[in-house]
Amino acid sequence: MGVKGFVEGGIASIVAGCTTHPLDLIKVRMQLQGEPLRAPVPATNPALQPALAFNSARAAALPVAAQARPGPISVGVGIVRAEGAAALFSGVSATMLRQTLYSTTRMGLYDVLKQKWTDQESNTMPLGRKIAAGLVAGGVGAAVGNPADVAMVRMQADGRLPAAQRRNYRSVADAITSMARQEGVASLWRGSSLTVNRAMIVTASQLATYDQVKEAILQKGLMADGLGTHVTASFSAGFVAAVASNPVDVIKTRVMNMKVEPGKAPPYDGALDCALKTVRAEGPMALYKGFIPTISRQGPFTVVLFVTLEQVRKVLKDF
Template sequence: MSTSNSIKQAAEAARNKTTEAMNATKQLADTAKADPIAAKNDLLHTPFMRAALPFINGGTAGMVATTVIQPIDMIKVRLQLAGEGARTGPKPTPLSVTREIIAAGKVMDLYTGLSAGLLRQAVYTTARLGFFDTFMKAFTTRAQAKGEKIGFKERAGAGLSAGGLAAMFGNPADLALIRMQSDGLKPAAQRNNYKSVFAALSHIAKSEGVTALWAGATPTVVRAMALNFGQLAFFSEAKQQLKDTSMGPRAQTLTASAIAGFFASFFSLPFDFVKTRLQKQQKRPDGTLPYKSMIDCFGKVAKEEGMLRFYRGFSTYYVRIAPHAMVTLIVADYLGFITK
């Protein structure tokens, strides 16, 4: 008898939940007809959307920033690949590289690899900003429960963790970007002339194996952790320090972004340099690779090209990182404001 009653109670509860869900759906539809803005706000405040918004806003912000700075990224990669293996090799400048690219083709060649850059941001920046925001909320909740405030240690931990996790997801797109940008350095007969990021990924997987899509993953992860430590941790810290100054909100965001861009560049450039070299390399006729690992690459470059080679193009890198950080963080801040 008790079993029968339990079944009846369960069935009645299921019917009640179904009725409640149908009523809620009807109410949302009625609200949408009567007040579209209120309906949008209801959707934005569902648990799923609250969890997803940091990732959506982060990815959108990163893609906007990449579209703006793609030519600078192209120049940065070409600077890092110039004079490989020679201490006294060519000493290109951002201007000379730009002239060379334009002379060899057309102005739009500066946007080579844009599809890979956008895919990378859709994966990498979506993940890193989303994870960072999620970790920061968790740290903040834990600190408030103890009656404390989060400090630089928590911000650094969130930045390092978010950067490392996101870099693993984004490595294939990052690899495709480097291959597309360096393809023009090869003799015409040896170029792959990738039509899109998906063509590049397919060609690499077929000719070198699927695992090759994670070539250079170690320096990519370390570089991402260093970059995020510099960018997100220092941006969050700078905003906190500037909060009580006479600067307006926009000026605070711009200043904090510039500060974050400098530290992100300083900490991450050596790893970005090694990442570019490892991702560009392909097997020689004898089946060997120029560099065996991140450590091997660091050692060979330091010995053959000098320690300062790791910081070649720092100004270009900063001009690439700082605006990207500023545009990304400003757009993310704005999207966070209109979707809060």
């Protein structure tokens, strides 16, 4: 029964991750807005004009609060114009590996803990236990999947850099081997504390909210156990997860994406340093950068995840 939960969760997570990958890429690009590049981009280069709309040398010289921040649609259009439509799927191989490692582990482990911690007499699981199960499952899953997470962030962010500074990873395997060779194996777990914290928050809020809302709908007889119930519970779970996790996600993205040059101090000394520098330079609301694409991605991702999961469970119920 336990292995089955891992398989079901893994299939649903991979489908959801690939489906919503472009929204995740836009979110990452928006979270990096306001963060200075390592070298100024020439404003006179016509080939880079589309990208300069949201990342120009002149904008970098202005106070951060005065800079106009484009929305997710503008960022998406800018990516397509500057890098081509295929750029919206940059890093999708890393997404697939991440979902295979991280989400398969967290979904399966949550299912195992749910079975163990459910009250056998009432066949119910208190909200507190659901949250605890989500925290444990998310933390373990994140530790397992961190290398793929670092690779995914870097591959998604690469297009915003000047051509000379891009890493140009060919695939997630190339990204992981290059990082290990050039920066050491420890670099594969860069930002792991943030990844674990975010995953614990996301998993606890997402899975616990889904189960809690679904149970409430069914107990009150508002809807039958079908697509309507699954979609409603999924959107609720996605919204709660996005609100709870966005600040940690912003810091995680920046720490993972930072370029550490030999002989030079890293841009950030750690998560706390990154958070302080971000808030000082860009204000507290910078921690909610990318929130619109986060909720735009988290909503569809959660819906696809749980709707797919429910269907996979039906298909595999006899196994």
